[in-house]
Amino acid sequence: MDPLTAVSLAANIVQFVEFSCKLVTSSGDFLQSTTGRLPEHDEVNLIAESLKSLHEKTVCLSTVSLDLGRLNKHEKRLLPLREACLKVADELIDILEGLRVSGSQKRWKSVRAALLSTLKEKRVRELESRLLKLQAQIDSRVIEDIRKQQSEILQLLRKQTRLGGTSLQVTRNLSSLVDTVQSTFDGLRSRLDLVDVADRVNQAHTKALEQSILISLDYDLRISRRQAIKPAYPDTFRWIFEDQNASGEPITFVKWLQNKSGVYWITGKPGSGKSTLMKCIWSQYDTQQGLKKWSQGETVITAWFFFWNSGTAMQKSLEGLLRSMLIQILDQCPELIPEAFSLRWEALLATRSYATTQPLWSLQELLDSFRTITKQASMKAKFCFFIDGLDEYEGTDKELVEIIDSFNSSENLKFCLSSRPHASFRKAYGDDPRTVLHVPKLTDGDIRLYVRISLDENTAFQDMKKRYPDRCKQLVEGIVNDANGVFLWVHLVVSRLLDGIEINKDRMGDLERKFRCIPKELDDLFCHIMESVDHDYHELQANMFRVACDAEEPLDLMAYYFMDSEDTDSALKMPVEPLAFDVVREKQETMAVRVSVRSKGLLEVFEDPMSHHFRSLKVQLLHRTFRDFILDKHMQDFIRRRSAPNLNPLRSICLALLAELKTYLFHHHDPVRTCHQLRLLDSLLHYALEMELTEGASPNDVLAEARSILPELPRLPRGDHRHLYEEWLLFKDLVGDSESKSTSSDPFVEFATCRGLAHFPLSCMEQSKPTGARLDEILWASVQRRKISDHEPVLNPDVVKMLLDMGADPGPGWNSFLSSDWWALGGADVEKALFYVTKLFLEYNVHVSDPSMIRAKIVGFSRGDIEEIDWLIQTHSSRPKAAFQRLPFKWKRWASNLTRW
Template sequence: MDPLSALSVASGVIQIVDFSAKVISRTREIYLSADGALEENSFLEDATANLSELSTELTEEIRQTVWGFRSKGSGFGRKSADEQLIQLAKDSRMVATNLLEKLDRVKRKKDGGKRNALNQGIRSILEQKEVSGLADRLDQIRKQVDTALLLSLRKRIGEIPELRKETTSALEYEKKAELLASLQDNDWKPTQKGEMVEFSNSLILAVDMDVEQRFFNMILARLYFSDLPDRYEAIPKAHQNTCEWIFEDDPQQIESCEWDSFTKWLSGTDGDNLYWIAGKPGSGKSTLMKYLFNDSRTSAQLQTWAAGRPLIQAGFFFWNSGTVMQMSRMGLLRSILHSSLSNDKKTVMQIFNHRWQKFVAFGGGRQTFTWSELVQAFEALIAPSETPKTFFFVVDGLDEFDGDHKELVHLFLNAAEYPHVKACVASRPWLVFADSFEDRPCLLLERLTKKDIHHYVTSAFNNNKHYTRLSKLEPERASTLINGIADKAAGVFLWVHLVVLSLLEGLSNADRMSDLLARLEVLPPGLESLFDRLLSGLDPIYFKHACQLFRLVMARDRPLLLELWFADNEDHDSAMEAEIKTLSPDEVMDRLETMNRRLISRCKCFLEVESWHEDPSVGLSTHSYVRFIHRTAKDFLQSSDMWKTILNATGHDAFDPERHWANGFMGILKAVNTTSDAKWENFIWCIEYALMLENKLQSSFVDYLDEVSRAGMKNCEDYRTSKYVKRVGFDTIRRPPALQSFLDFAVWFNLVGYVRVKAKTASRDELLHATQFKGILWREQIEESWLAGKVMLTKAGFITDRSALKQVLSNSLQSKSSELRKEKWEKTKRRFFLKKVDASNTTSQETPKV
């Protein structure tokens, strides 16, 4: 075993041993406490989560180490020092597993949070002799691990120089490096007790580094959310040769007060530390913000202002068409803190010290962040410190925030009061922002983009062979067309984009230059008028289909293109009868291309496929998402009059988007071969939509869920292993027994309606097996899980009332018990009497068997 692996295994063993000893000590303390003032509930939750996490990590270390032995052909039959270390690791893991089972029993006995129940649970543990055995075994393991590790390291002393650099720089285990270096003197041997103590102390320091790293990783995981990068990635990149002006100050424009120099602001030290970029809807604010956030010239100019101090850059792009986190203040600060702290363990330990103390004690500090805590962390991050840093924050779409806009304004104005903090923010020119930022450096985007629009239009037309031919024949009219578009756009890039697409469609019909100019003349200025014109020009049949697609995407923001193909089916029950058969790659691509063509022909650019629209050469894939072209397009469709038109076109309730999505995900589950993650996610979405419909229609979709079960058992192997629900965020919940049927799963996820119906025909044994899953998964345990990032879970009551499920199971089991007693009595009579006795005939005189 190489030294680094040996240290990792030993560190894992020591952490489990020390923590398990603390847990046993604390349970005694709880039991002896007379007033019950200790936080027993949080202790049990924290201890269970931490112990499970330690056990899981050590299991992985053992697996990798044993695999390394075997891959190198090492003998694994003799009791070498390495094998002793591995055996100690397995022993400690076994102790942890045993202790976890006991803690789990306590948690179940304390259901309802009653003090007496908790004490009874603790008593049941402490009175068992095996607990003393666990404590003794922990003590033995702790004594043996130092010696086993030392012997393992001494055998491979020559490998240390090669590992030292990697250990200190890449893995940042400085204490481990020091420990390894202390063994490089071949004459040193731990012959004296003091020398062994010195080695043990060095090992403890190395273990402490591991604990700090685990806490650091936990905090970053708590700050991160699954869709954090989605909005940034969805913003179109700036077109070639556009946005350059932001770094190339035009003296004439600056002198005429068109805008305040951005480059001078970046490098300036005059105290004006907030810059406001304002612009009309569709003027390209987000594209510009993404451009300047990424451009190396931004960092170069900031270095002048930073004056040699470390520079930390972080950004957030609000998105009111996205998830709750993408449009909330919580998402803003979690994103900024995550970006700012990703490579700064020391600062994390400082600003989250209150959590660190709980983590060191019993693995606590895992609770969900509150707004006040995030604000305090942000203020602590940017506050002046002994090690000065500079901060540059980019925040786009202040107007897309779903709360009080003044709150955001004050947050960044206060931050910008520090001389070492700069913030560049963007929004529509609403009064709340105009009043707050009136004395700050700023620019109004639509006044500065005419040249960019000219570049964009010229490039788009020059890539069309029909236009190239026409422009050579009529160069003056070609120039008039481009200038006319730029003038009529009034700085709104989205309007230009839609108009260019319309004119290119005319070119495909062999329009003349005069036809193109006539098209431009009749196209109205302003986005809303243009949107109305585009939709009114659709064929009536296409318009109905377009409205159905609008409703589908409204009901499920940013679906995958393949998901939309399955949902866009005239028969919303088609997947129920479909065969369980995996589509070939060619068949999948055919469906992707078909759906993309439908969007282009029906939706007139209101809906588009991300990335493909910007660069069709990228191609379509199962990872292609569908989105509204812009927030303004979605706002237009959701306006009162337009939404009435859409509902009328689709027959109101006659078209049910949830029913179509339920059908769509059933189709995907049956037909698409994808990753385990995606299969499990599709499986869960089927259940979610079934619950939405049950909640809306007050009718249980038992047949649908039965078919989901059948497809899941065949196509989704993780339906049985349930590996994605075993770990919830950084916490670990009790692993359930093996799933035997969908009834087990229904009890596990508290699907009361389904259980109520199926319990009537299920056997008592099936019900008893399913009852084992009751209470494994609670709402508070899944709020920040992998599933919560993917599935709504609680929108339709995914985690329903526990008492309702308990009552259903109780009533069903009582009923089954009655039936079982009756059945046993009939069997007894048949065995005991020569003839079958009619239980209603009390005068029967049958002769018993002898």
């Protein structure tokens, strides 16, 4: 019984005893209605129902986690009280049921008189005596016992508070409630105080359950894209809240904001500033004021999402969009959580636990929950959603349009969207000029302001302006005219000119010649900038571009620092030696200069405030437009030829992550951020898997070094100070029950297997020879789709074959595979993996209890794959089996082991 349940049970016992004592001892009227006395039979009915309710609550709370072996002495003292209450309740309910029948024909001065009318006075006094004894026990024991559990209760609630981070409103509310719980505990003196304590604890418990749902929706780097977008330059984009801009171009955004529902589409060519404008809209007070007029006094719920093609899988997927929107909506309206996630909520209530590791979110569940919430529009609130970068979504434009249209079904719900002018978006959103805004048509004034102020802030240019005012003005106007509304082009051009002034001490004529030579198209400008780098840095520049292209998310600046080492394998040789903050900062500053000099701004360093200081500075490709340019096949061939001959970007990333792991320093006072160590390990395994899948080879030496250093890493700030190596044992749902592990169990190797790696685990398991039971558990976990970070899980048929070849029993793994979330996913890669894994299990003669279920699952496979699986199913029972195959599986495994070892 957890301490929260114990408090609730104790409070319920108090309420029951107090109610029953009043019932038995009261000489006057027990209950009155608001308008006068209740008729006697109504009073008896009400008392009987109240007593039944208290009885049911006591029974319900008594059955929650009632494992006698795990109860402490304080909780065990509640059990006799509970039993005594239940006995008294049964007796009183029976008596009151009898009074219900006769109550309409008799009148009593009190309920006690009614009891005396059917029972002897001795029986009534005996009930009274038992209840008074229960009161005495509560006074003498229960209150003190609950006070002794105060620290455990507060510790449990405060631990949950720390998990949420400060960005969630529900966490701040929970923190406030926990403070209230503590002050209520401090005032615990009487039985009635205990009821108040339980009420406060239950409020905090409910808030903690809400928070646990939101935490499970959250993911790494959820808000980093919005933070990475540079804020609008001072005094730019202010026209969005006007009826027209300085040139007289009409602007309809405010009218839509204040009066209309539906979709408002912001569009423009690449690099025109759409994301900057969307960030400006989202963060401005004017937006909230406009929505307030639209809502006409109703609550307005807002949420945003910025798709990012250069980011993690979650940052460019529908799952990422839905989880981000849901967490924002429900943080503002937590009362919608039980309705949006009814099954999860009921499961949490049933266990009275916070279940920080909840079942994986399926896309269908997220879609259903979002639809449930949007249906609340007009009933409970109005909703306005801001979604940037529709063209950066990983799926098709048409698919995203259809999804948004399926939600946009209420006059009390609206979407502000931005994208490039792709055909699907023009068709869906471009017909009504009142709800479309073309950014490049409106930014000439902003570009002129940006260019003028950026140049004017340079003292050398100020001197030129005094000497050559007309030439300086022509230079500014030339930039504005050639920009064609593309802010990115302007930013790069101005940066080039300022570099010339500050570094090369360019004269006015030099600036004019340089500007005339600058290409007017972005792709040509990118080539121009790359070629302008000193020849000595061409190889280093290409190395960084190749790494940035292969990385699935912006890597830490420290990772680039370690990759920049002259000894490419230095990470394998360095000791485990955490770096102090000032040393890290010095190395970051050094590498930031190198990135700037070698890339000339095409790679940019930005800060992620949600990360630990060691990982707060990250490196990304300048813009989606540059990413599209550098990923072009011709450019990939070009930078591959220019880069170091032996460069393997994926291996370089793995080595850099290993170096980060060895030098990472966490703060003991900040336990939430220590999970960055585990994330580093998970990222290392992920990129090792990418290397294995794309190149057919795994960085075994890097993984072996990571495996060997885990016991040496600094201890985590937990109460028992377990080593990080032992943290792998916490993944019991991934690698089986830790109690069944043999002493030779290797959590790192097992976890690597579950993450989809085959080459490295095979080499390790051939030496360690895991037991058959461990192989069964690893196979069971390897075919589950378990997601513990932003990196997508991988179903690798090579892992399944490896484990089956080593003697794993296919039965448990087959059942796990059939019930996994893999079958709910789409995509050609997943479908092919499902086919090969299904084929493997059938070829290993797994027992097929329901062929029709298998056929139903593979209905989406290609015709050839369906026919092959169907043939394996049909011939499964009729295929002749060798004597070896007919042996019981444990004997087959034993015989197999003889041949292996």
